[in-house]
Amino acid sequence: MLVSRNFSACKSLLNKKADGVKEPQTTVVHNPVDGTKGSSESCNTTEEEEVKAAVPGRAASSDSAVLSQCSGNEGSPQYPPASRKQEIIKITEQLIEAVNNGDFEAYTRICDPGLTSFEPEALGNLVEGMDFHKFYFENLLSKNSKPVHTTILNPHVHLIGEDAACIAYIRLTQYIDSQGRPRSSQSEETRVWHRRDSKWLNVHFHCSGAPAAPLQ
Template sequence: MGMVHQDRKPENLLLASKSKGAAMKLVDFGLATEVQGDQQACFGFAGTSGYISPEVLHKDPYGKPVAMWACGVIPYILLVGCPPFWDENQHRLYQQIKAGAYDFPSPEWDMVTPKAKDLINKMLTTNPAKCITASEALKHPWICQHSAVASTMHRQETIDCFKKFNARRKLKGPILTTMVATRNFSVAKSLLKKPDGVKESTESSNTTIEDEDVKARKQEITKATGQLVEAINNGDFEAHRKVCDPGLTAFEPEALGKLVEGMDFHQFYFESALPQSTKPIHTIILNPHVHLVRDDAACKTLYTQYMDGSGMPRTMQAEETRVWHRRDAKWQNVHFHRLWSPAVPTN
């Protein structure tokens, strides 16, 4: 239908109802791009780690074949309960994908029919020019002659593996999706681990005890967030750049729902739209929610208050989540996801 979804994965496939034979719906078109024919109209990183195609990782222009690559990953997972490409290290994961380094290991794949493996092979083709098309896939025997060529054996091992995979996906999915296309994958990975300095209570409740080091780190994050917001309010790009990682990634309204990487996108707004105030604007962070994980943290700022250049008090609702990474005793903002509400005068 001339649309590249760019984020096909099992969790974006929903059944219309619980009845048998219910229609399946493809959802979440936030990264979708319209293309014409064989046009290579897409550029840059988009999608979820593990489902991204080689041409995206090679930073080549791409089109419809990226959807077929993801459609090859999905049945692989559904058939055996685990993905074809997996590594805790992002670099090694991407190397696997670029090389098309997957297989059908025993005993998991022993009972899967050759026709299923053949279709997956034709979808997981590293050369997009040789990738099977959607219309060709629909004519493949495993699809159009499914009742005759597919196995009908119940595979409890696959169900068990898929449950484990799904539990891991629910934990990692939101983090890995927003962190894709960044060199800061170690930050996302660390968010899945238990924080240093946070100890489990011996009481029956699930409360935690924070030591002084944890509190100090949270205060550092709040201070760094304040410096970042002040740099934005003052239109000071250099101050903003010092607080951010050079490969800063972001989802924000100005980017129209696309994932942007690097500082050039933000520098344009500093130079074109933001005020160059001669009087520094001091910002107060209200009710920050800091989730500290090891030496990394995600800071969600609910409200900020400041005096604008004309001396008018302002309150800004900044619905955003920022991921921070501590390097050489310095906190840097490596990613943020933001919904924006305009500043309003304080009553």
């Protein structure tokens, strides 16, 4: 069974501030168990931890086991894996919102300045830095006033320690072409995130399939 969070709006409506709130235009559709699978974390909640309170005599041994499992992460803030996975999905939503809205400033706040990428627009070449992406923001994305809606299908997050993560998903984009006809395009994307100073930054992404900016 799929669970979806639906947010849809026209770009022109996003710029209206009558209600003081900008509505996102991204939908995330994923399996409800995704938050507990695919993790590379070594420190997870176990049944032994859950019964500690019921069996006082085992508390000390359970504590030792937990400390042993997590010893490699001392000094780093601990968050439940499911919570951190949702955090990665959310920041990915925000990045795609910035693309849909043609907001290069918001995009640069979420991306590392040395961002590397493979994408259809680069014709198979590895691109580094923001200048390549800035061209599309200035000459295409920021000039679009037609509705755009993106659906992120089945995001799968791998946690790599406390400060790195990788997310893979299908990106389905609905847009209006130059003839006023509704169109859809699909791409397969992988993004690598790195947390620095408590802030997640996209350091690399790989896009296969349709161009990420199909608004011609």
